[in-house]
Amino acid sequence: MPRALTDEQRDFVDAIGEFCRRECGTKQQRDALTDHGRHPHSRELYARMAELGWLGVSIPQDYGGAGRGMAELCLFLEETAYGRAPISGFATTIISAAAYEKFGSEPQKREVLSGVVRGRVEAISMSEPGAGSDVGALRCRAERRPGGWVVNGQKTWCSNAHIADHVLLVARTSGEGTKHEGLTQFMVPTGAEGLRISGIDTMGGREVNDLYFTDCFLPDDAVVGTVGAGWSQLVSGLNLERMILAALMLGTARRAFDDTVSYITQREQFGRPVGTFQALRHRIADMATELECARLLVDDVARTIDANPGVLFPREASMAKLKCTELAKHVALEGMQMMGGYGYATDYGMESLLRSTVVSTVYGGTSEIQRDIIGKSYGL
Known part of the structure; x- marks a missing residue:
């Protein structure tokens, strides 16, 4: 389904995709940037993104950022995750920055928010x-x-x-x-x-x-x-944290899905591509449908947050986090199963996608906590 993006948003997404393909599109490039995956944040790549102005996508213009909203932030997170860009420090940085923006003193804002734009990391x-x-x-x-x-x-x-x-x-x-x-x-x-x-x-x-x-x-x-x-200051930032994690895992799930489809359309057994067998074809159809639902959910919640500044949407943000993290884990597990032994091989990358998705249902509020929040929002 075509995505409802503005021309500016489409250009932004295309630029991120091109950058990731060029700078970290191969396993060899990612290994060089991360010491073979030991350090999931590359200062080198992060600095290049800072030079392009991307790290300040949601930072106010007064502090050197672009001053854009949740929709653009989610697009950046999703596309960098899809492109497997090793910038793990960005999520905690932008969560922290939002707290300083809301509650920090002016000197704190100047130091932290302008630092984010320049490529500094916060925790x-x-x-x-x-x-x-x-x-x-x-x-x-x-x-x-x-x-x-x-x-x-x-x-x-x-x-x-x-x-x-x-x-x-x-x-x-x-x-x-x-x-x-x-x-x-x-x-x-x-x-x-x-x-x-x-x-x-x-x-x-x-x-x-x-x-x-x-x-x-x-x-x-x-x-x-x-x-x-x-505590009240923390609660006010939960929308952002959950949406950040939802967008990251949406991009990761898309990556796992596309890598799986690429493999099963080429891998042949019994004289034909394994993806043509009904057992795999139906699983691909189910995952594609779930990915489309997750994308629509993230896009809609992001736009709703942008249209209602200052309003908390705990139910919707928890739904997005729950859906995308659980889906990403499921897609990566299915990818490993469909790829057989190659799913476990580091050269193919599915095993690293699985490692990054498994923990996503724990950090930022476990799936159990998200379900509890959603349930309580209905008076239960």
Whole structure:
């Protein structure tokens, strides 16, 4: 089905596609950019995108960005994911940037938002060993001291902290009230004294980290927004986070689907291409239909968000995140099955697509949490 894009959006999508084919279109190119997949973020490629002005697609013009909306941001995320561009740092960067844009002081905005446009990476830290889906259970504390705050505790699963300029830290500043009260956001330079960043090895390469805070002093101007309002500030950004992950996985699912179709139209068994057998042909038809549904959902929710600035759409954003992440995992698994042994071979790339999709149903709110949010929106 033809996609309803403006001429400007179509040119944007075409330019991204051409760039990805030229700069990271082969496994050899991607291996060179990522040290054979060990580092899923290429500073080199990221810098080239910054020069083209793409990283500032949703950053306000006052800070050097293009000032575009959710629709253009989702297109950028989807197309770079489809093109397999190794820029894993962009997602956490744009999530963090949105928080600074909404709640940060002017100096914080100038430093972070203009840095995003220039190709700097940002990170956000919420999870702890005992607080994942239940953010209100976090225990990392920031205590008042003359002229600032002292942070002690551990955070975990912090994506891209090792390549970021700052970590947007969510810490407990008060034990009074409900568990969601007394949380505050802080802008923490990754080189701050008292902060140790330790990588966690995963099947997706070096991307996530443990953060250890030991008497880490932060000045008063490190507070982002209002002291004690960290939870409400987080909630206001959930639309963005879920849509970012939905768009990324939509692009990844499209890539897995196209790679599968390419393989089964060429691979022959029993005297004909394996894709002509009904068992595979019907599975391809089902996945193609589901991909079209997911694309329409993402496009529609993105346009709705752009048309209603300041309005939260938790049900719709959760639906998009749930649909696209689960679909991407399903398509990659089906791709491996249809490709047989070659699906496991690193030369063909399906195994790396599977690795990137499996975790997508966990981070940014698990599929179970998304279903719970959707269900509650119906009064259940």
